[in-house]
Amino acid sequence: MPQALSAKEQSLFRTVVRNYEDKQYKKGIKAADQILKKNPKHGDTLAMKALIMNSQGKTEEAFALAKVALQCDMKSHVCWHVYGLLWRAVKNFEEAIKAYKFALRLEPDSAQIQRDLALLQVQMRDYQGYLTSRKSMLQSKSHVRQSWTALAVAHHLNGELAEAEGVLTTYEETLKNPPSRTDFENSEALMYKNSIIAEQGDYQKALDHLESACKHTLDRLAVLEARATYLTKLGKKEEATKAYRALIERNSELKKYYDGLIEAMGIDAADHEAMKAVYDEYAEKYPRNDAARRLPLDFLESDDFRETADLYIHRMLDKGVPSTFANLKHLYSSPLKRETLPALVQKYIDSGKSEANEEPKRNGDTSKGASAAYYFLAQHYNYYLSRDLDKAMEFIEKAIELEPKSVDFHMTKARIWKHYGDTNKASEIMEQARALDTRDRHINTKAAKYKLRNNETDDALKTMGMFTRAETVGGPLADLHDMQCVWFLTEDGQSYARQGNIGLALKRFTSIYNIFDVWQEDQFDFHSFSLRKGQMRAYVEMIRWEDQLREHPFYTRAALSAINVYLKMHDKPSNTNGTAEGEEDAAERKKAAKKARKEAQKAEREALAKKNEPNKATKEGDNDPKKKDDDPDGSKLAATTEPVNDAMKFLTPLLQFSPKSIDAQIAGFEVYIRRRKYLLALRCLLAASALDKDNSKVHSQTIRFKLALDRDLASLDPKAAAVIKSEFTLIPSGTSLTQFNNAYLSAHKDWARRTLASLSSRKLLADSLAPSADADVVAVLKLDSVTLEEAAEGLELLKSWKSGEIEAFRKAAAAKWPKATVFAATS
Incomplete structure (x- = not known):
């Protein structure tokens, strides 16, 4: 049992807690040491000292001291709570939950421990545990609306929609006076309840609730959209039609409102004339509207399409709208429309309309229509479904001749050179485009991207540095990391991979992996923040988005690139610097590593100088140590002796969250076959085959799997071998590998x-x-x-x-x- 503290020492202990909360860590340590001088085995003080040390960056010492505190007082809820906080600080939420549960057993009435436990449970998606915690918290604070709302959310996330609705209804029944109409929290709670009713499929009840309880809700747009949806679901065509017309009055450019209106009116998808009449009505009503003129092109065919497209193209080209092709390129999936659109543009040029339009002139240019038309045709011939790069270059040169200072035109010219396969020329032209408008961030990033594609990593970073903060310690790259500029890190990593600089390539891809971890962890603060603000609809949407976070193409691209690097390292073992090429490549990598070390040392010196700057007041909490990068050039990553095992870090989330990605399954096979995990490799192969059985890589992997199986079958576990034999049916029985390969070649000789x-x-x-x-x-x-x-x-x-x-x-x-x-x- 711990030693009892005197009144003076108890006051000193409260000072320690206050110093920790105020981030006055040195004072807190000093006060704790005063207590421990007389009571060296006082567990609560040892625990608080450990917590302060952890805040100072002394994580290992903090854990060691926290364990000593527990040994001194195993029955102290403070010691267990602090131990949980330490685990939470290092993102080990499972261990933190265990510690919190111990603390809660010792102090079941502690609201702070209960709250911390609940936040970790929802973070780890332990919805059943979260539900239990929220029920306990409601009992202690039943007068607070947040407690009821949090319990409803717990039921909702746990799939118990009726119970969630019931909790919100119960709270509403306890209110003696109706909330103010301007009460934002009440407004959001009502809309949240309405969304739960609708999610159960009872649209009539949802509509009744919407029109009674939610008629004064502050989010009027959400009410109007929900009402239109419910009326349509219930088949109330006339009212639904009025509802969608009201929405179009608010925003006549939103496609889903037009789709909803057509559905509400009961117009058949094959009745193109009736659908066109709806769009024509709004095109006439709103002369400046684009959507009502463009959307009919999606479903019209033949002469109707030609006539409508002609009017639309003339209107857009007369105005010189640069995005005309971007608005229409989705139509190119139809061969007829793909032929019609450029013909209409050519007709526009030949008719002389381009030279005699009455639209306002841009920068004094008298041939805006012509340049816009040439630009459209250049994009048309540069597009992959209608590619003719020589014609594309011819038209873009004509456009540039008319408007030599157009950034858009020069950007397209750079893209054409990219498709020609000349990355150097593409980078050069894109840099010319950037120089035309140095204040435009978009063209700046495009120029940097093209430089990276041309392996000009240093120049690309300088270009990006024009829009980063000059005062950032570590320069533009550090600021891009701080801003979580994933696209740049990905392109930079791929550029280094092409150059053979494995260390920096893996460094960039690992940074992206860590950024996604940060995004995963960032939701932690929103579990309590959303409750305080009452924004439950947005919160539930965020939770569902976070659950699918690593499905994002940004992660997929970086993960596949990293896996590819690791596979090459495995197939061609490198020296300690991660090199696998000649002396020239090794020298380049050595030069890059030396440069990275110099940059890191410079950043450290700048940080130290800033910290020691005289006559500058600083708070003690501002001097918290920041984690030092002990591998700035990625040499430790490149020196791995188990590259295939390291690839698993990137592969596991990829297979878990993107099972329908054939590239992910192909990458999974490549990793597992090298690890001789034949069952897992077969699972990936079968999944890839189900997605595209004629894929070239699937064919190659099928043959490689059969060869590997024949080689290692005798060494496999009998049960695993039996499963593989029964499941591996991609090669027909009785067919040799040569016959299988020749049949595939014969069937796909034109591919x-x-x-x-x-x-x-x-x-x-x-x-x-x-x-x-x-x-x-x-x-x-x-x-x-x-x-x-x-x-x-x-x-x-x-x-x-x-x-x-x-x-x-x-x-x-x-x-x-x-x-x-x-x-x-x-x-």
């Missing part, structure tokens, strides 16, 4: 990437009777459908074989894509 996969598999099978795959790879260039990217893959394939056909392939590809630098002769 370049699939042909390359078959030829690669032929090489792998080492069939002595089969013709040489090398010459067939060169023959792939004769296919009409082959793309620049596929040709580049073919060249890499020949290089991996160290084939004698490399030069022949390069010359043939260079003749087909003369501007592509990837096929340029090496000196």
Whole structure:
């Protein structure tokens, strides 16, 4: 048992707690030491000292001291609470929950411990535990609305919608006086309750509640949208039609309002004339409206489409709207519309309309319509479904001739060069576009992106530095990290990967992984904040979004890039610097590492100078130590001896949250097959095959899996082998791998990437009777459908074989894509 404190020491202990809360850590440590001098085994004081030390960055010492505190007083709720806080600080929420539960058993009436436990439970999605905690908290604070609302949310998240509605209703019945109409919390609570009723599918009840309880709700737009939806669901066409018309009056550019109106009116999707009449009505009513004129193009066909598109294109080109093509390119999935749109634009040019429009002139330009039309055609021929880069370049040059200072035109010219395969020229032109408007952040980021694609990492960072904070310690890169600029970090990492700088590449991808962790952890504060503000609808939406956070394309792209780097490290072991290439690449990496170390040292010096700046008042809490980066150049990441195991960190969330991504399943197979986890590899292979059985990589992986299985079957566990034999049915029974591969090649001989996969598999099978795959790879260039990217893959394939056909392939590809630098002769 702990020693009892005297009145003076009890007062001193309260001072320790107050110093911790006020972030006066040195004073807190001093006061704690005074108590411990006379009572060295006082657990609560030891615990508070540990908490203060943790705030000073002494995490290991804090944990050691907290364990001593527990040994001194195992039955102190303060010691267990502090122990939980320490675990929470290092993001180990499972251990923190265990500690809080111990503390709660010792002090069941502690509101603070109960609240901390509840927040961790919802963070870890332990909805049943969260529900139990909220019930207990309601009993102690039944007079507070937040307690009732929090319990309703707990029921809602746990899937108990009726109970959630009942809790909110019970609280409403306890109110003696109706809340003020301007009470935001009450307004949000009513709308939240209405959303729960609707989520149960009882739209009539939801409508009745909306029209009675929510008629004075502050969020009027949400009420109008919900009412229109409920009326439509209930088949009340006339009222639903009026409701959607009222919404269109508020915002005539929102597509979902038009869709709702058409549905409410009961217009069949095949009745194009009736649908068009609805849009025409609003196009006439709102002369400046774009949506009512553009949306009919989605469903109109033949002459009706041509007539409507002609009017729309003329209107947009007369105004010189740069986004005209962007508004219409989704129509290119229809071959008829893909042919019609450029013909209408060409007709516009030929008719002379482009030179004689009555719209206001831009910057004194008398040929705005012509330049807009040329710009449209340039984008049309640059688009992947209608690509003709020579024509695209011809039209963009005409547009630039008319408007030489247009940023948009120069950007498109850079994109054309990118599609030509000349990243250097593309970067150069994009830099010219940036110079035309140095105050535009968008073009600045575009220029930086193109520099990264051209492996100009230093110049790209300087370009981004024009819009970062100059005072940030660590320079532009540190500020981009602080701003969580994921796109830049991804492109930067991919650029370093192409250059062979594995360390910095992995450093960038790991930074992105950590940013997603931060986004996951950032929700913690909103569990209590949303309750205080009463914004329950937004809170539940945030919880559901966070549950699918790593489905985001940003994470997928970075994770796949990192996995690819790790796989290459495994397949071609590198030296201690992470290099696997020649001396020149090693020298480049060494130079980059030296530069990174210098930048880190400079940042430290700046931080120290700032901290020691004289005559500057600082608070004690402001001097909290920041975590130092002990691997600025990523050399520790590159020095890993188990790259495939490290890849699992990126792969696991990818497979968990993006099971429908074929790229994720393909990456999963590559990792598991190298780890000899054949059941897991088969699961990924079957999932990928279900998504696209004709995919080139799925075909190659099927053959590789069969070869690996034949090699290692005897060493597998009998039960695992039996499961694999029963589930692996991708290769028909009685068919040899050669026959399977030849059948695939025959079926997909007009597909370049699939042909390359078959030829690669032929090489792998080492069939002595089969013709040489090398010459067939060169023959792939004769296919009409082959793309620049596929040709580049073919060249890499020949290089991996160290084939004698490399030069022949390069010359043939260079003749087909003369501007592509990837096929340029090496000196």
